[in-house]
Amino acid sequence: MLTYTIRRLVLSVPTLLFISFVIFMLLELAPGDPLAGMPLTIPDEVKAKMREALGVGQPFYIAFPKWLYQFFVVEPLFMIDAIFGTSFGGDTQRVLSWQTRSPVMDIVFQRLPQTLWVVGTAYVVAILIALPIGIYSAYRQYSWFDNAGTFVTMVGFSVPPFFSGVLVIVIFSVQLGWFPSIYDTTHRVTDWASFRVQLQQMVMPVMVLALQITSQLSRFMRASMLDNLNQDYVRTARAKGLGEKTVVLVHVLRNSLIPVVTVIAIGIPSIFGGAIITEQVFKVNGIGQLLITAIQANDLPMVQTLTFIFAILIVLFNLIADILYGILDPRIRYE
Amino acid sequence: MSDAPISMDKVEPTAPPRSQWADIWDQFKSHRGAMWGAGIFLFIVLMVLFGPYVYWNDPQHVPTGRDFLNLRDTRPIYTALWDGDAKVNWLYPLGTDNLGRDILGRLLIGGRISLAVGMAAMVLSVVLGTLIGVLAGYFRLLDGPLMRLTDLFLALPLLPLLLVAVLLFRDRLANMFGPEGGTFILIVTLVGITSWMQTARIVRGDVLALKEREFILAARSIGTSPTKMILRHLLPNVMSPIMVSATLGIATAIITESALSFLGFGFPPDFPTWGKLLFDAVDRMELYPERVLWPGLLISLTVLSVNYVGDGLRDALDPRIRGR
Numbered sequence: 001m002l003t004y005t006i007r008r009l010v011l012s013v014p015t016l017l018f019i020s021f022v023i024f025m026l027l028e029l030a031p032g033d034p035l036a037g038m039p040l041t042i043p044d045e046v047k048a049k050m051r052e053a054l055g056v057g058q059p060f061y062i063a064f065p066k067w068l069y070q071f072f073v074v075e076p077l078f079m080i081d082a083i084f085g086t087s088f089g090g091d092t093q094r095v096l097s098w099q100t101r102s103p104v105m106d107i108v109f110q111r112l113p114q115t116l117w118v119v120g121t122a123y124v125v126a127i128l129i130a131l132p133i134g135i136y137s138a139y140r141q142y143s144w145f146d147n148a149g150t151f152v153t154m155v156g157f158s159v160p161p162f163f164s165g166v167l168v169i170v171i172f173s174v175q176l177g178w179f180p181s182i183y184d185t186t187h188r189v190t191d192w193a194s195f196r197v198q199l200q201q202m203v204m205p206v207m208v209l210a211l212q213i214t215s216q217l218s219r220f221m222r223a224s225m226l227d228n229l230n231q232d233y234v235r236t237a238r239a240k241g242l243g244e245k246t247v248v249l250v251h252v253l254r255n256s257l258i259p260v261v262t263v264i265a266i267g268i269p270s271i272f273g274g275a276i277i278t279e280q281v282f283k284v285n286g287i288g289q290l291l292i293t294a295i296q297a298n299d300l301p302m303v304q305t306l307t308f309i310f311a312i313l314i315v316l317f318n319l320i321a322d323i324l325y326g327i328l329d330p331r332i333r334y335e
Numbered sequence: 336m337s338d339a340p341i342s343m344d345k346v347e348p349t350a351p352p353r354s355q356w357a358d359i360w361d362q363f364k365s366h367r368g369a370m371w372g373a374g375i376f377l378f379i380v381l382m383v384l385f386g387p388y389v390y391w392n393d394p395q396h397v398p399t400g401r402d403f404l405n406l407r408d409t410r411p412i413y414t415a416l417w418d419g420d421a422k423v424n425w426l427y428p429l430g431t432d433n434l435g436r437d438i439l440g441r442l443l444i445g446g447r448i449s450l451a452v453g454m455a456a457m458v459l460s461v462v463l464g465t466l467i468g469v470l471a472g473y474f475r476l477l478d479g480p481l482m483r484l485t486d487l488f489l490a491l492p493l494l495p496l497l498l499v500a501v502l503l504f505r506d507r508l509a510n511m512f513g514p515e516g517g518t519f520i521l522i523v524t525l526v527g528i529t530s531w532m533q534t535a536r537i538v539r540g541d542v543l544a545l546k547e548r549e550f551i552l553a554a555r556s557i558g559t560s561p562t563k564m565i566l567r568h569l570l571p572n573v574m575s576p577i578m579v580s581a582t583l584g585i586a587t588a589i590i591t592e593s594a595l596s597f598l599g600f601g602f603p604p605d606f607p608t609w610g611k612l613l614f615d616a617v618d619r620m621e622l623y624p625e626r627v628l629w630p631g632l633l634i635s636l637t638v639l640s641v642n643y644v645g646d647g648l649r650d651a652l653d654p655r656i657r658g659r
Contacts, residue, residue: 015486019491026496026499026500029503151368154368154643154646157642158638158639158642159631159635159639160590160594160634160635162593162614162631166613166620166631170620170627174620174624269492276494276495280598281617291495291498295495295498296599303495307495307496311490314489315490318490
């Protein structure tokens with residue numbers, strides 16, 4: 001198991017390098033000029049100097065390793081500095097945003113809490129709803145509950161978040177006026193009243209995201225339970241006189257959770273991707289919204305860093321899912 | 336063969352012979368959701384195909400002068416049910432937008448583009464996925480590299496890359512094929528080359544299993560060339576997973592196109608698709624919720640019906656489920 005983990009970790013390095021290279025080369029083609037917004041009165045030689053300072057126009061075999069060095073060596077050093085108050089970073093060059101001329105990672109860490117709050121809550125809520133629905137649907141297959149559940153998950157599957165988001169805004173904030181339609185990220189929780197406001201503004205984005213995740217997870221949970229319910233060991237468990245509750249909730253559930261857990265792990269990065277649209281609908285200024293504005297403003301370092309962070313998340317959680325599978329299921333042994 | 340224990344011409348078949356497709360159709364018919372889905376999808380397709388010829392308003396016509404003031408922001412006729420003062424016009428069943436353009440007409444035209452993008456992207460992704468899957472499954476040498484490529488594509492953050500790619504190539508393609516044609520080609524290509532991975536994996540698995548069967552051995556022993564082998568023996572046998580992923584591919588492509596349009600990275604302005612109509616209406620949805628609801632409903636209904644068809648098709652094409 002350990003050797004497998006190490007081998008996978010080593011293998012993920014070339015994968016990530018390749019992905020970063022693809023992203024880098026794609027952005028190298030970008031037509032944007034970071035100095036397009038500068039006044040025309042700036043002399044050409046000064047402009048050339050400014051370009052040089054921003055690192056624009058270098059050939060890729062210089063720019064790419066430089067970016068890799070900044071991303072993997074310099075930025076972690078600054079992260080350690082920020083956590084422990086040390087100064088390893090010194091005054092080395094960091095990855096700068098063309099929009100704000102400030103370090104990209106600083107902005108990312110400013111935006112991260114909002115995304116994590118909304119997306120994280122939605123994920124937890126979705127898991128808490130999806131598992132019981134999936135279990136009961138499978139246990140009572142083809143009952144009215146199962147049919148209704150299948151229909152609702154199908155709808156949750158098919159309604160894109162940009163429509164369900166807009167729909168809940170029309171219903172709950174325009175018609176009923178229960179919740180605010182815009183997520184206020186400057187809101188601070190200090191007492192019960194402000195906590196209530198925070199909960200109110202989180203309800204709708206969480207609802208939209210959770211609907212999507214719930215429908216995927218509960219279908220998966222149902223299928224996995226159905227696979228296990230017909231197994232011989234279930235008959236054995238019943239035959240030796242175990243209660244129905246024990247059979248379903250201990251024996252079957254534990255075995256069916258194995259693939260579901262890995263699906264939950266694999267889904268985490270894609271939730272960040274799905275959150276791009278949800279954040280745009282509810283105007284949450286998290287990572288997804290940052291990416292959209294960066295793309296629109298031609299802020300290449302920011303786009304590069306964010307896409308690469310998404311890629312790292314995907315590779316990392318795929319690895320975690322595979323390892324979890326090996327740990328949870330003793331039948332699976334990696335060489 | 337005079338001493339054969341049973342002579343074949345005495346045994347009467349109890350039922351007329353049935354083809355495989357008749358069995359599949361029977362199983363498909365028994366799936367109520369799939370039948371409803373197929374009906375609704377067919378209805379939507381026919382509506383957007385022939386609707387614009389039958390419908391009387393020009394979707395791109397912008398009224399001028401007094402007409403503009405009279406026609407703009409007309410509400411759908413059903414609003415008159417609860418709001419007697421609402422500005423409605425029987426000639427404009429779903430009302431008009433803030434420029435006085437007819438909404439139903441724009442929905443019909445927009446649906447054409449959304450569905451065309453969905454189908455074209457689906458065809459591209461299925462062809463790519465099948466090609467890569469068959470090659471990886473049949474030729475052992477190609478298996479490793481192609482599957483690593485698939486894994487790499489699965490590890491790419493697709494939505495961000497799609498957005499970046501649209502930004503990069505939109506102007507270049509618009510210069511070559513015109514703004515609409517360029518965007519169409521761009522979106523179809525992008526959606527196609529970012530959604531073939533699941534098909535490739537399924538097809539490869541099936542081809543690997545088929546390769547061990549006797550009929551493949553027999554075909555090889557009479558000297559069938561690899562091309563003939565793939566076209567005559569392998570492809571017909573992997574048709575069912577391909578058909579299922581094709582149906583589901585339409586749904587993904589429509590959603591991706593609408594998402595791109597919604598984020599402002601889709602077709603040019605004044606060129607309606609369902610996602611674009613939804614996006615344009617969001618700013619004024621408090622006053623005119625219907626402009627958001629109709630395109631959104633149409634997207635969701637199309638995707639839902641396609642998903643149900645895919646579900647039914649999966650059951651119908653699975654011989655283990657069929658006949659039970």
